[in-house]
Amino acid sequence: MALIVVCSAKGSPGASTTALALAAEWPRQSLLAELDPLGGDLVYRQGAEDGSVLDPNRGMNSLALAGRGGITPELVHEHSQRLPGGLDVLVGLTRPEQTNGWSGRWTALGRALAAPGTTDVIADIGRAHPGSPVNELLPYASLVLVVSRTTAEDLAHLRSRVASLHNVLSPAGRSGAPVGVLLIAPARQQAAAARDAAQVLAAGQVPAQVAGVIAFDPKAAEQLAGRRRGRIHRTQLVASVRQTIGSLGTQFGLGRVPEQAVTENESAEGVLQ
Template structure:
């Protein structure tokens, strides 16, 4: 029903951790899709509900061949796996060379992921740069969230990237999804961080707003990533993401009827061609 794209504008501020936490607390059925064309590594740190390791060859890599013949929600589901808690995941590519197999299929993938259905998609696309093939996903997104630290240089990159994305899609006559910023900062500094970010973003007229603050919680991040054992549901990180998710529908209309999305109106048979 909704395609939520999560990306970073610079470095590794915690976009993958945020996507994982967001999928885990999402109020409806969700699919966590690892769509970083440069490769993902969650498959090597997570396990299936049975305790067995995930299959690195089942996911985006195995679906590349199917994409040539046509993509539908059912085809995508054939290539997904599950994490503990029955979280559905589309495992990403393991190395950049595999991304070439997707070629021009990213636009088609975006259409299908945003098509009407009972499952919302939380897509981690890694770093968003001008020539990234995942730019083709953005016209189909209900919301684009850029994860950033609160340093001046990080906010400057977010401002520049949000403006560039808006201009590029608008110039091409494509739908422009709303863009929000998720700041990673200690919760005790969330008010100051948000105020500073608002000033930086508003000063340039960038079409982006602060969507919330993700708690800087290294221990919880390692637990979520599978590097450390422990429960995460009561951690500051997960609690902050839960608050953000609760506010997304009110602020950005996430979860509204699928017919409001351009991608949702795409005919699936046409998307499969």
């Protein structure tokens, strides 16, 4: 498995929406893992494959109990649930205090999520900051994607956050996972946003590159959150996510599949409706 971590540099720029869209459109079999220590939202926004509601106690909560003797990829999948369309999800914690149950065990979770296999994991860890307990699993990531808006202050926070992430990913000078930046910008401003962000990163000598630009599409984001109906697979948001996945394949070798490969969540239309 490849472990692709998605986080935000500041506030709520759309990292969770981006993680869900990436996982739903991912060309290989994928698992969306909600690892934000402050809790996840999927259980409130999405339904289960059989038309029922997602179980808030099956996911990170139940895995913490079952994994006391060790965490394996098989155990992770036993505690995942499936959305309509075939996307598997590991539902996040429902209260911040439940993070105590994971104290000292994030490393084991990271090792399990990154273990060799056929499933890639898209992990939403929430806002990146130096004191986050989930940082313990970052050394097992294949790629860390930092989601940011494009205002001057957002880019300033982005530069600072990426620099601190690099220290976590590469302790004692060892080579760690690359860091890519995903920008949220209106479709007509994407080229300028990517250029400006690249200049800010280069000026600060920050070891990261712009990996893609996700369209700022509030209506599509509401559809993805389950608050609005519509054909989301034809929106600018999904089109930009597909383009970004192609870019990740070119830049980092991720998201590629053999020409004849078929995955369980090959069609994301059931998830993105």
